[in-house]
Amino acid sequence: MKNNLIIETAHNLLDQYICSTDTIVDATMGNGHDTLFLSQRAKFVYAFDIQDQAIAETKKLLDNHSIHNVKLIKDSHEHILNYIHDFKGVIFNLGYLPNGDKQITTTKDTTLKAIENILPKLKKDGFILIVVYPGHKQGMEESIELSKYFQTLNQNIFKVLRTDLPFQDNQPPLIYFILKVKDESH
Numbered sequence: 292m293k294n295n296l297i298i299e300t301a302h303n304l305l306d307q308y309i310c311s312t313d314t315i316v317d318a319t320m321g322n323g324h325d326t327l328f329l330s331q332r333a334k335f336v337y338a339f340d341i342q343d344q345a346i347a348e349t350k351k352l353l354d355n356h357s358i359h360n361v362k363l364i365k366d367s368h369e370h371i372l373n374y375i376h377d378f379k380g381v382i383f384n385l386g387y388l389p390n391g392d393k394q395i396t397t398t399k400d401t402t403l404k405a406i407e408n409i410l411p412k413l414k415k416d417g418f419i420l421i422v423v424y425p426g427h428k429q430g431m432e433e434s435i436e437l438s439k440y441f442q443t444l445n446q447n448i449f450k451v452l453r454t455d456l457p458f459q460d461n462q463p464p465l466i467y468f469i470l471k472v473k474d475e476s477h
């Protein structure tokens with residue numbers, strides 16, 4: 292049994308929404324665990340990270356599992372649309388690379404910019420899933436800004452689900468799942 296309830300819950304949500312014909316984007320590849328998970332469910336995965344270490348670790352993991360339906364891209368996630376426009380969903384597992392440089396972390400400005408770019412491109416039933424870590428400084432800033440931003444979304448077009456651990460000490464991680472329930476042009 293896994294002991295990370297938040298990641299386990301995020302994966303359960305993804306299992307519910309990803310089909311074998313879908314293209315999915317992993318906006319924060321890290322050590323590749325989420326990329327591997329997605330590649331085993333989706334048709335194709337685009338995975339982004341700004342660090343060489345993340346690309347190397349993910350490549351190793353995917354090679355060990357003989358995975359070939361993934362493209363690894365070294366670029367920041369606010370540039371996702373430079374590479375792909377047609378996808379079912381995008382996932383963000385925010386923060387810093389486990390076992391890496393803790394100074395290199397996602398930030399509220401680039402995270403928000405990426406999400407603002409992606410939301411209009413989602414089709415009906417498309418989604419963004421975000422795991423936020425408010426236990427460190429940048430994570431807390433991201434958590435506050437994301438919460439403010441999601442409150443401004445059109446409720447007829449987007450449903451915002453939040454899953455958290457409200458009675459746990461030390462600002463535990465939480466999940467936002469944004470589902471587009473209606474195309475914006477309708």
Ligand SMILES: C[S@@+](CC[C@H](N)C(=O)[O-])C[C@H]1O[C@@H](n2cnc3c(N)ncnc32)[C@H](O)[C@@H]1O
Binds near residue numbers: 340384
């Ligand atoms: C918590 S880790 C992701 C964990 C990963 N999904 C896994 O399964 O191992 C966060 C990653 O986001 C990356 N990152 C930080 N800023 C980024 C940006 N602007 N664009 C893309 N990746 C970024 C970091 O380099 C780090 O590897």
